Amino acid sequence: MSASRQHQAFRVRELYRDWYRSAPEICALYALNVSPNVVRAAIRRQFEANLHIEDAGAIERLILKGRQSYQETMNCWMQEPHIMGILLKPQLQQPRTFMQKFLEGRDEEAVIPAAST
Template identity: 30%
Template sequence: MSFTKVVAANTKAFTKPLKPLFSANAQQARLRALRLYKLWYRECFDTIYRNELPFTTKELRKVLRAKFEEHSHVKDLRQIDALIFKGQLELEESQKGWKQATHICKYLEMTKMQQPKSKDFLENFYSGKLN
């Protein structure tokens, strides 16, 4: 039996559509994502206060919105459900104190690294960046 016949025979097994993990349709997935966003939005102040972070609630909420907008192009229900599940786990870790200050600062520092670099020598010198 040639390789192409084996591949053709095996592809028939993968043609049936997959069921979504939690959401039955796109509207339900959207509502679950909005609910998660609201829970995270409310949690921002407590996270800053609990971990004594040197950032404001406004900065953390800005990062939160950017994270949600980063995945706004996803249309597959299974991917959306997986992202929501991961977000819920992150939220639970943050609420129960399992997520330490360094884990949260990682998200905030990543956004600062993504800001455009200044080409002015003095600004780079004062901020400690000599490259």
């Protein structure tokens, strides 16, 4: 393993460690109704999704994007729906098919008619 590859691996481990250790603080900052272990599992899934990447440039971009996302999260620049969408929704939400979306339709009784003149 080359020196630059070792340095990248170190930076990835460091980023993962920062995210992992901050899980309780993230739950408290955003008042999430999930435990820190659920957040940690979601973080691990995000990192494992990119294990197959070999290109040094792509790895570098992912490290920078991960660090930026971490800083934005810890500075409270994200909102609770962002956190839930980024970390937790892919695991919890089943994708809907076209037919399911079509059959859900629109609730006609919830629509307020325009005022008549």
